[in-house]
Amino acid sequence: MKHPLRWVTIGVGSLVAVFGIVLSTQMGTSPLFTGGPILDRTAPAFDLPILDADGARVDISSLAGKSVIVNFWNSWCLPCKEETPALKAFWARHANDPDFAMVGIVRDDITSEVRRYVRKEGLEYTIALDPKGRAALAYGTTGQPETFAISPAGVVTGKQLSRVSVNDLEALLGSARAG
Amino acid sequence: MTKLRAWPWIALAVVVIGALFVATRDDGGPTTVNDRVRSIGSELRCPDCQSQSVAISSTASARAVRADIRRRVEAGQSDGEIKRAFVDTYSESFLLKPSGSGLGWIVWGLPVLAFVLGAGGLVLTLRRWRREPRLIATEADEALVAEARNDR
Numbered sequence: 345m346k347h348p349l350r351w352v353t354i355g356v357g358s359l360v361a362v363f364g365i366v367l368s369t370q371m372g373t374s375p376l377f378t379g380g381p382i383l384d385r386t387a388p389a390f391d392l393p394i395l396d397a398d399g400a401r402v403d404i405s406s407l408a409g410k411s412v413i414v415n416f417w418n419s420w421c422l423p424c425k426e427e428t429p430a431l432k433a434f435w436a437r438h439a440n441d442p443d444f445a446m447v448g449i450v451r452d453d454i455t456s457e458v459r460r461y462v463r464k465e466g467l468e469y470t471i472a473l474d475p476k477g478r479a480a481l482a483y484g485t486t487g488q489p490e491t492f493a494i495s496p497a498g499v500v501t502g503k504q505l506s507r508v509s510v511n512d513l514e515a516l517l518g519s520a521r522a523g
Numbered sequence: 524m525t526k527l528r529a530w531p532w533i534a535l536a537v538v539v540i541g542a543l544f545v546a547t548r549d550d551g552g553p554t555t556v557n558d559r560v561r562s563i564g565s566e567l568r569c570p571d572c573q574s575q576s577v578a579i580s581s582t583a584s585a586r587a588v589r590a591d592i593r594r595r596v597e598a599g600q601s602d603g604e605i606k607r608a609f610v611d612t613y614s615e616s617f618l619l620k621p622s623g624s625g626l627g628w629i630v631w632g633l634p635v636l637a638f639v640l641g642a643g644g645l646v647l648t649l650r651r652w653r654r655e656p657r658l659i660a661t662e663a664d665e666a667l668v669a670e671a672r673n674d675r
Contacts, residue, residue, distance in 0.1 A: 352640050352641070352643060352644030352647070353644070355640050356637055356640050356641060356644075359633055359636060359637055359640075360637075362633075363629060363633050380612075380613065380614055381611060381612065381613070381614050382612065451583065451584075452582075452583035452584070476587060476590065477583050477584060477586065477587030478587060478590075478591070480584065480587065481570075481584070481587045481588060481591055481612070482612070484570075484612040484613045485570065485571075485584070486570045486571050486584070486613075487570075487571040487584075
């Protein structure tokens with residue numbers, strides 16, 4: 345080896361290049377942003393109080409056999425407010441579908457503020473409270489809004505971070521019905 | 524003379540090994556439930572504030588994770604089982620300290636490899652410098668320098 349230092353330099357440079365290439369291929373592919381492990385798994389159970397329903401609760405087992413859209417949200421989050429019209433329009437379109445259910449789960453909010461927002465917006469689908477954040481944790485949420493699709497067999501078939509459009513919701517429902 | 528030259532290297536090796544031993548020795552770990560919750564939480568990423576650990580974040584998600592860790596600790600789960608449960612829900616990126624498997628080996632392995640290569644290069648260079656004869660000015664060289672001085 346005539347110039348060992350040159351070879352060492354080339355070796356270190358190659359390692360740095362490989363490291364950079366591997367990192368660049370990983371950017372934006374964090375499972376937190378691309379669906380995560382929850383997809384295609386049995387939907388985590390939840391049993392939550394429904395807002396202003398005299399103690400009535402919504403339980404994942406009571407939704408078995410239906411295609412379910414679960415939307416994690418709260419009243420202070422701007423993207424949640426921005427997606428409200430889409431959720432209302434989607435609900436109006438499918439409210440009478442016998443095989444369909446939609447649950448809005450409130451994470452990290454004050455009940456009085458939730459009540460005020462629900463009344464103001466006239467939300468008619470089930471709004472459940474998750475005061476200890478257990479359901480949000482079980483679904484692996486990293487914020488709000490996050491929307492999940494659950495098949496009649498109870499499998500998570502779709503997930504969307506950030507606000508949803510009516511088309512997004514239709515696609516999620518389609519994945520649930522196909523699942 | 525050779526033995527004397529070796530002593531600084533031996534001393535350096537002793538210091539490095541001693542420091543590694545002190546830094547990596549097991550101090551018994553946390554003993555109370557609170558300590559374990561804090562210890563496990565310090566290794567998990569806060570779900571909605573990704574630059575902070577669950578142990579220090581005050582968000583609702585971090586509080587929920589801490590409560591879940593506490594429940595699992597009290598249920599008798601090991602630290603590994605608890606961390607695996609969160610990785611199972613959130614993926615490997617939930618761990619602040621990457622594991623040694625998968626792409627995680629790059630994070631741990633490459634610096635070590637780079638250090639070994641760098642140290643190897645340094646050793647080779649030093650040895651080459653020692654092997655090469657020192658330059659001694661010949662009479663012709665001295666004459667050349669004298670001539671240059673006279674020209675000024």
